[in-house]
Amino acid sequence: xAAASKxxxxxxIIVALIVATGSSTDLPASxxxxxxxxxxxxxxxxxxxxxxxxxxxxxxEMLFVMGAGHRIAGVSDYDRFPPEVxxxxxxxxxxxxxxxxxxxxxxxxxxxxxxxxDLKQQLDRARIPTFRYVHRGLPDITETMRMLGDRIGAKDxxxxxxARIEAQLGAVKARVAGRPRPSTLLVFGRDAGALxxxxxxxxxxxLHDVLELAGGTDVLGDLKQQSVDVSTEMILRRxxxxxxxxxxxxxxxTDRIEDERKVWNALPSVPAVKNNRVYLLRGDEFVVxxxxxxxxxxRFAQTLHxxxxxx
Amino acid sequence: xxxxxxxxRPRVTVRVRLAWTIAxxxxxxxxxxxxxxxxxxxxxxxxxxxxxxxPYADNIDAQIFWVARLPxxxxxxxxxxxxxxxxVVFQALLRNPLASPDTLxxxxxxxxxxxxxxxxxxxxxxxxxxAVPVASFIGSFGALGIVYGLSAARRRGTSTIVxxxxxxxxxxxxxxxxxxxxxxADFTQTFRNVRWLMGSLDVASYPPLLAALIPMGxxxxxxxxxxxxxxxxxxxxxxxxxxxVDVDRxxxxxxxxxxxxxxxxxxxxxxxxxxxxxxxxxxxxxVGADHRLVLPASALFxxxxxxxxxxxxxxxxxxxxxxxxxxxxxxxxxxxLWLLLRKx
Numbered sequence: 001x002a003a004a005s006k007x008x009x010x011x012x013i014i015v016a017l018i019v020a021t022g023s024s025t026d027l028p029a030s031x032x033x034x035x036x037x038x039x040x041x042x043x044x045x046x047x048x049x050x051x052x053x054x055x056x057x058x059x060x061e062m063l064f065v066m067g068a069g070h071r072i073a074g075v076s077d078y079d080r081f082p083p084e085v086x087x088x089x090x091x092x093x094x095x096x097x098x099x100x101x102x103x104x105x106x107x108x109x110x111x112x113x114x115x116x117x118d119l120k121q122q123l124d125r126a127r128i129p130t131f132r133y134v135h136r137g138l139p140d141i142t143e144t145m146r147m148l149g150d151r152i153g154a155k156d157x158x159x160x161x162x163a164r165i166e167a168q169l170g171a172v173k174a175r176v177a178g179r180p181r182p183s184t185l186l187v188f189g190r191d192a193g194a195l196x197x198x199x200x201x202x203x204x205x206x207l208h209d210v211l212e213l214a215g216g217t218d219v220l221g222d223l224k225q226q227s228v229d230v231s232t233e234m235i236l237r238r239x240x241x242x243x244x245x246x247x248x249x250x251x252x253x254t255d256r257i258e259d260e261r262k263v264w265n266a267l268p269s270v271p272a273v274k275n276n277r278v279y280l281l282r283g284d285e286f287v288v289x290x291x292x293x294x295x296x297x298x299r300f301a302q303t304l305h306x307x308x309x310x311x
Numbered sequence: 312x313x314x315x316x317x318x319x320r321p322r323v324t325v326r327v328r329l330a331w332t333i334a335x336x337x338x339x340x341x342x343x344x345x346x347x348x349x350x351x352x353x354x355x356x357x358x359x360x361x362x363x364x365x366p367y368a369d370n371i372d373a374q375i376f377w378v379a380r381l382p383x384x385x386x387x388x389x390x391x392x393x394x395x396x397x398x399v400v401f402q403a404l405l406r407n408p409l410a411s412p413d414t415l416x417x418x419x420x421x422x423x424x425x426x427x428x429x430x431x432x433x434x435x436x437x438x439x440x441x442a443v444p445v446a447s448f449i450g451s452f453g454a455l456g457i458v459y460g461l462s463a464a465r466r467r468g469t470s471t472i473v474x475x476x477x478x479x480x481x482x483x484x485x486x487x488x489x490x491x492x493x494x495x496a497d498f499t500q501t502f503r504n505v506r507w508l509m510g511s512l513d514v515a516s517y518p519p520l521l522a523a524l525i526p527m528g529x530x531x532x533x534x535x536x537x538x539x540x541x542x543x544x545x546x547x548x549x550x551x552x553x554x555x556v557d558v559d560r561x562x563x564x565x566x567x568x569x570x571x572x573x574x575x576x577x578x579x580x581x582x583x584x585x586x587x588x589x590x591x592x593x594x595x596x597x598v599g600a601d602h603r604l605v606l607p608a609s610a611l612f613x614x615x616x617x618x619x620x621x622x623x624x625x626x627x628x629x630x631x632x633x634x635x636x637x638x639x640x641x642x643x644x645x646x647x648l649w650l651l652l653r654k655x
Contacts, residue, residue: 196441233513274448
């Protein structure tokens with residue numbers, strides 16, 4: 001019985017995670033809600049916020065890019081970038097926001113995840129304005145940026161930054177245009193040293209979008225999930241031409257890269273293995289759907305189409 | 312003369328019944344092992360699998376069979392039988408029909424080890440087995456130590472209820488530590504922790520199976536000494552002692568064996584729930600309460616049951632797969648409820 005309730009709890013957490021990281025199903029309702037928040041706040045005639053708390057690493061990076069970094073009063077426990085955030089107060093994360101700490105920092109705007117409904121209610125009661133962050137696919141990054149810029153009174157800077165990102169993404173897309181698009185398995189995580197618990201990109205989400213933009217074809221693109229618990233059987237059958245593994249933070253040490261790549265040799269018939277096209281990429285830009293998405297796109301493109309970037 | 316015959320007859324009967332039990336349940340388990348690798352999320356052709364003219368490196372069907380399916384079916388067999396055996400022993404030892412491999416916290420200890428390995432990015436390997444299963448097995452040993460301490464206290468006169476309550480407390484305590492470790496984990500690690508806790512048999516290689524066989528084999532030797540003692544213990548501690556059984560010693564053997572089996576199973580596949588709880592009950596319904604029959608029958612049926620559940624898990628929403636722990640709970644839960652209602 002304990003086991004059953006444990007499983008239920010875990011399913012709840014997974015659902016929360018999936019909702020939070022955003023499946024890119026089009027949710028007009030929440031998109032509308034997001035706009036509504038911005039509109040309502042504007043109508044209330046609120047002053048330009050100067051003490052912003054961002055619980056979302058992606059929006060923290062957006063604020064810095066639009067030149068509002070100095071107005072941030074607090075960030076989430078997961079914020080690592082830009083380096084300036086190290087000095088800012090940390091106020092919890094998606095599942096465990098520290099409401100007391102948030103309120104004690106006297107914010108005049110708190111950026112929350114759309115799923116943090118309890119937190120939003122508490123902040124409403126404390127009459128602290130909120131900006132609800134919903135994330136889905138790649139186009140939503142710049143859209144969110146524009147809305148956020150509008151909300152904090154940095155409309156021009158935000159629009160310019162968003163346009164710049166879109167132009168850079170467009171440039172990546174143009175460079176790989178016309179090249180053969182290798183079917184690619186994009187691995188988010190697996191057990192160290194083994195082909196176990198492999199978690200890979202399905203047909204939704206910003207990383208899927210970035211992969212397709214950077215000249216790859218998601219080998220699991222037909223599966224309408226952001227993240228797929230992929231079996232070795234499916235990998236063998238789908239036979240990807242390239243495999244890109246993402247490693248975040250400190251999860252892969254340099255001297256282990258070659259060993260971890262060799263793990264894939266257990267599946268010798270996979271073209272990516274046969275043709276030595278298994279790539280391990282390290283970097284936090286792959287987890288944060290913010291302005292650094294351009295770097296992620298460039299790295300994918302360089303990985304899949306090195307010949308284009310050599311010229 | 313008549314006395315001799317009367318004393319002799321039941322022994323012969325048990326032997327015959329044992330032979331029948333092993334034959335029937337063995338056939339089921341054997342057929343499961345043989346047939347399960349033939350089905351999966353994608354079709355394969357046996358003729359291609361065994362086609363010698365095709366080099367192995369290019370033979371997708373052969374690799375699906377030898378890398379993806381066969382180790383997986385064997386893992387299901389090992390894990391299923393270990394959990395079922397541990398369930399039988401815990402239920403007899405604790406004299407509680409609700410006891411299972413999870414009850415005394417060994418399974419939670421193994422989970423904690425795995426959570427630590429995932430959260431702190433441990434990266435090492437031992438005899439071809441990687442960090443997560445090794446840490447998990449070590450975790451189960453930690454829990455076993457606590458349980459063993461409880462059983463030592465029991466020798467000083469604590470009751471079965473105290474052992475049971477103590478075990479449940481250890482389990483709750485370890486679950487709290489698991490929650491704490493998860494709290495320390497970042498986003499992507501939390502996701503992997505949750506996935507691990509759902510159980511997976513896709514081992515994709517043979518070294519983990521061979522490594523798991525060491526503790527599992529040891530536990531089987533322990534189990535082999537237990538059947539008659541378990542019969543007596545499940546009637547009562549005192550009556551077992553009155554018949555000259557060294558209850559303390561056998562209880563220790565039972566505890567250590569069942570914990571080893573549980574730890575190895577969870578390290579290999581994650582916490583697969585319900586197998587250790589319902590397989591012993593199902594088997595008892597068929598062969599009766601005699602542990603000489605229940606133990607081998609549970610081992611064989613547990614293997615077949617988990618192979619079957621895993622087959623459902625990897626085919627029901629093909630090409631995707633469900634974690635096997637979800638299937639065992641979804642199939643096991645209603646079956647167990649039905650059993651409970653039927654009994655009452």
